Amino acid sequence: MYRGALALALTAMLVAAACCAEAREIRVPEEASLRGTVLIAEAFAQVVERETVPIEYQVWPGDNGNRPATWFSVRIEAHPGDVLVLAPGEYEAEVWIFTPNLIVRTDPEAPRLALIRGTIEVDADGVTLERLAVTSSSESGTSGHGIEVNRGWVRSITIRDCSSSQNRWTGIHIVGVRGTIDQMLVERCILQDNGMDGMDSTSIRSLVVVGCTITGNGWGLATGVGIRIGHFVDDVQLTDNVVADNRYADVYRATG
Secondary structure (H helix, E strand, C coil): CHHHHHHHHHHHHHCCCCCCCCCCEEEECHHHCCCEEEEEECCCEEEECCEEEECEEECCCCCCCEEEHHHCCEEEECCCCCEEEECCEEEEEEEEECCCCCEEEECCCCCCCEEEEEEEEECCCCEEEECEEEECCCCCCCCCCCEEEECCCCCEEEEECCEECCCCCCCEEEECCCCCEEEEEEECCEEECCCCCCEEECCEEEEEEECCEEECCCCCCCCCEEEEECCCEEEEEEECCEEECCCCEEEEECCC
16 A cells, blocks of 8 residues: 555656646655655556556566556656656665656756666666766665666667766666667766676667766676677767776677
């Protein structure tokens, strides 16, 4: 009962104007109890044979990875073109983004970033993450990666002015068993002291990393690197970055 009540209360507070078609700014105040499993999507229920049932979302790969919207601790309704603004503060949360063409950012007036202790997974195309910090949760059973990008759904993504540091595994990690990302832009980000890689990449036509600081990664794995360029990455542009002191290599490109 508590999980559902929290989800409904937060949804009602944030999306009182959900019926409007125009793009909106949705503000999440620091006191909003953004905690646990968080779903950001356009809808949470659908009508099937005259019965309203929760929409299922794939939160993990495989046949058993689907979860109904009611499974999530918090649900935030957002539509393409909306801007979701987080107040600065710490949020112990695993966040899944299923709304395409959405901007998620810390309040631009805030002097410090909103910190997600968990993972942000992007499962929608055209998303921009801006001025967000991510680090591993202290809770067991969480991903261990900072930002996950699902190549099965994403064709373009922008990650700008973000920090993904001190994660158990990788700062920015590509997930999904199939699909190709057309363009991935990582701009002015800090990827430091992650257990495996600062960032990895696979199945990307154009990878642009500019103005980033990527240092000290690989403390948990002997083969950890700063930037890992995997298979099927066509065009790579690395410009004005500081990439240093990573355990196995600063930039590693797969061959064969």
